[in-house]
Amino acid sequence: MNWSPDKTESRFNGFVGRNRMRVQRQYLILKELIRQPRVMGTLFPSSPALADEMAGALSPGLLKSGIFVELGAGTGPVTEGLLRRGVPPERMVVVEKSPVLAECLSKRFPSINVICCGAEEMRNHINRNEKITAIISSLPFRSLPFDVGSAIMAEIDAALSPGGLFVQFTYALVGKMLHVPPTFKKVRSHFVLYNLPPAKVEVFRKPKAKS
Numbered sequence: 001m002n003w004s005p006d007k008t009e010s011r012f013n014g015f016v017g018r019n020r021m022r023v024q025r026q027y028l029i030l031k032e033l034i035r036q037p038r039v040m041g042t043l044f045p046s047s048p049a050l051a052d053e054m055a056g057a058l059s060p061g062l063l064k065s066g067i068f069v070e071l072g073a074g075t076g077p078v079t080e081g082l083l084r085r086g087v088p089p090e091r092m093v094v095v096e097k098s099p100v101l102a103e104c105l106s107k108r109f110p111s112i113n114v115i116c117c118g119a120e121e122m123r124n125h126i127n128r129n130e131k132i133t134a135i136i137s138s139l140p141f142r143s144l145p146f147d148v149g150s151a152i153m154a155e156i157d158a159a160l161s162p163g164g165l166f167v168q169f170t171y172a173l174v175g176k177m178l179h180v181p182p183t184f185k186k187v188r189s190h191f192v193l194y195n196l197p198p199a200k201v202e203v204f205r206k207p208k209a210k211s
């Protein structure tokens with residue numbers, strides 16, 4: 001048997017370390033939720049199952065070019081899912097409005113460009129010549145003020161390259177996603193039960209430019 005007290009101790013320390021980080025991230029979410037409930041929109045981070053469903057919308061072919069913008073990354077569960085999917089960190093841009101959460105993301109993912117700003121002004125911080133292949137959003141459109149939601153969606157429409165994907169999750173299991181431009185075509189819709197609360201992931205494609 002290859003049991004050794006040293007190995008057991010290091011596994012135990014690893015377990016304690018990982019869980020301490022999880023608890024710290026949960027504490028940050030709770031603090032932000034108390035500070036700005038409509039902006040946070042949730043008490044719980046997205047589960048790995050939800051993150052993998054969102055990242056799964058990006059096919060291997062799609063990963064080959066352009067940049068990938070994540071909106072409302074919180075403490076980073078979906079960012080982790082995108083990295084697991086194989087999105088190159090140097091071609092990821094993460095947008096998070098809360099300075100506290102943006103700092104947490106920068107520390108957690110030092111090789112990713114984390115921008116602390118509102119999604120409604122993301123193009124001011126992204127090179128406009130870059131092709132944006134996909135925008136992956138956890139923004140709480142249902143709890144944000146209506147005009148903020150519309151402004152963000154107009155910015156998404158303007159930023160996303162023709163033919164690009166917009167991936168969004170919602171806790172509203174029935175009904176239409178709010179604000180999505182009528183020109184966007186829904187290409188996929190999946191429920192994720194292993195999330196608190198269960199969620200629905202929808203994927204839209206912006207029309208290709210007319211030639």
Ligand SMILES: C[S@@+](CC[C@H](N)C(=O)[O-])C[C@H]1O[C@@H](n2cnc3c(N)ncnc32)[C@H](O)[C@@H]1O
Nearest residue numbers: 039042045046072073074096097098118119138
């Ligand atoms: C529902 S939480 C999602 C957090 C994380 N992605 C997750 O899945 O656990 C929504 C996040 O969107 C951020 N947020 C809200 N409004 C925003 C805006 N206008 N621009 C950028 N981020 C925003 C909040 O600070 C929060 O971190």
